[in-house]
Amino acid sequence: MAGVKIVEGTFQVGDVNLFTKSWLPEGPTKAKLIMIHGFSDHIGRYYDLFPSLARRGVAVYGFDQRGWGRSVRAPSERGRSGPTATVLKDIVAFARTKVLPVEPAGVPVFVYGHSMGGGEVLTLASTREHADLTSRIRGWVLEAPFLGFAPSVRPYWLTVASGRLAARVVPNLQLVKPVPPEHLSRDVAVQKSIAADALMHNTGTLEGLAGMIDRAEFLTSGKLTLNPGVRSVFLAHGTADMVTSFESVKGWWDRQKLEDGRFKAYEGFYHQLHAEPGKEGFYQDVGDWILERCDDVDLKGSAPPEPKL
Template structure:
């Protein structure tokens, strides 16, 4: 296993930070990973090295406004609206998907939290470039981790706060808002909590446009109906969520998994007692989660 850092040029010319965990020899599969709110590619502990050591190459990107991609304080959280977010994701996948397909290497797409909501929107929404573009990456399946479909009541902002933010966002879309996560809701692992609090790249700041887009994508997924997915081919999916998550809603993920499961190969994995970030949870949960994730990928190869 080896690690390679690099950049990917987004559609508007912005250079985004990327990191690849490469396998020894030709990979059995490639996993593209999209991080969540106030997160980046280098916070997932042993998950990516474990996958690479098992023959699964991992390619991760720091989204615009996050991690090592933002360079100036004023760019923190400036991810743009949903159309920009999905165009960036599409561009990242197309930078290596055609080569993987030509070599017969299955490509899986994974996302955590905000990133989980993004990848679901990417493959399901009719206006997504995945649905509309002729250059569609061939995906073998989705791994959706603690996705932002709905916020848990413990982390949900007041309705008036959301309304005021939307009104202000129309006038000042790039106005920044500090929106901290409770670190004690992220994981039960004390060292992981300390790491999160000390990480300056986890800046917990979004623009009003970014925050509104993130919540709107969740609302769309939360209210998805059978009619809306009637003509959609549902990719194989593995959705995982801790049942004590106090950031994103475990019941909302379960409901969506049941809806999509009526049309496709969809598995819902629930982790008893676990919090929001399964890959940073207590060792016993972290190990089981990584084993389950790897097992699902291997079953699809």
């Protein structure tokens, strides 16, 4: 089996410099995958998921979003992701400048979003302003996307309403919102690793938290609907998730009319499918789903270059 080349770097977008990391196949590249991580998370916490994909020919490109991971240079930057428009522009800029132009240019491109990142990815896929880009994405992989809080952690409606009002006045006010490690994975070693990871700072801003909740409500209420060019979606969710609402996600899924959609419930799994006991099966499912949609790709490099946007 082919090896993996890991490349780290930075990505200048607007007024910030974001940390990037890629897992590249040493053999032929069959697909490209853009990875968007979750709340209090970073691109370095996905264990063997990305190397396993790269060994199968899927090049993975990711970055630590504004306010998260190694893109934070000072405590005052923690959680400062900006409004939804900024979040989406960062993803679009990364796709257009750091993924689509990279050789081989003709292979299919996929987008992967986990938790908060899943809600962001779905919002991108439902935003008409970015339909020119989303129509070029071959498929979308969603791991436990945030479309609402799990019942045990759902905030009181007045708390949410008050937070939204306050976000208009002091958008960058930081709030520490710890997510218990034992709610993320059943693996004790993973729990200890999360607790010891200084990059998982659990700090959000009023603006960022309000944006995350708004995106979920717009999607589940139908105010946002998938762009016409979005056809292929693989949605994976653990039935025992204690962070995001399995019921909200399943309800959203049941209302979709996709040409090529797959929903898989992982029985007994917690929030981080990629870090759960039995995660290798999840890795296999993701890789299989992507590669099944690459059968018609010419891996000899004869595909025409992508048009400029």
